[in-house]
Amino acid sequence: MVHSKILRYIFSVLMLLGTFSLSGQNADRYKIALGVDVSRFVVPFIDKNRLGWELSADTELLKDMFVSLEFGSQTCNLTMPKYDYTSGGAYTRLGVDYNYMKHIDSESTDKLFVGLRYGFTSFYHQADNIQIESPVWGNVENISVDRNWLSANWMEVATGMRAHLFNNFYLGWSARFRIKLWLQPDLVMQPYYVPGFGRAWSNTWVGFNYSLYYQIPLFKKKSKASE
Secondary structure, X not given: OHHHHHHHHHHHHHHXXXXXXXXXXXXXXXXXXXXXXXXXXXXXXXXXXXXXXXXXXXXXXXXXXXXXXXEEEEEXXXXXXXXXXXXXXXXXXXXXXXXXXXXXXXXXXXXXEEEEEEEEEEEEEEEEEEEEEOXXXXXXXXXXXXXXXXXXXXXXXXXXXXXXXXXXXXXXXXXXXXXXXEEOOOOOOOOOEEOOOEXXXXXXXXXXXXXXXXXXXXXXXXXXXXX
């Protein structure tokens, strides 16, 4: 619920900022690119314990400067010999990208960028069927750790590119170096995976996105002739 409200607010801000950035764009139309991370559909075949999705949106706020929003969800399910672990939650990343493709090819509509992201998440985790063996009696007792909600945030350094396929469709990749800023502690059980970041016990993590984008020309600028 909280992330849904944040998402609606951020999109509203993006649209508002975009209306003020029309004069700073060289294209005939004001555009916003919507993307889906297709690599997330491959992850379950590589790591059956993780499942998730991620969407993104970006627009050119100033010349060659893009503001970016990424929103996703991820779950983790582990079945270990002596316990079952489950976690899941939504995450959001906000950031800016600098597109230096124009310095290589001034006519290109592709994107070659470096950028920064701030990411945050609210997620739950719990454990069931934890087997505790009594050293005295030798019997095994099954206990559970109730669901607990935690928060975390981090920074990312991103680099990547986006290439034109056909019409308004683009295909692109990005690599991320993530630095954990804060993870809410849990005195009962430490989390295994932080949605949108990676392994909870690591202060740094490397991520990769491979996304398909559709660039929407929202409305056309008025030319001097039409005025």
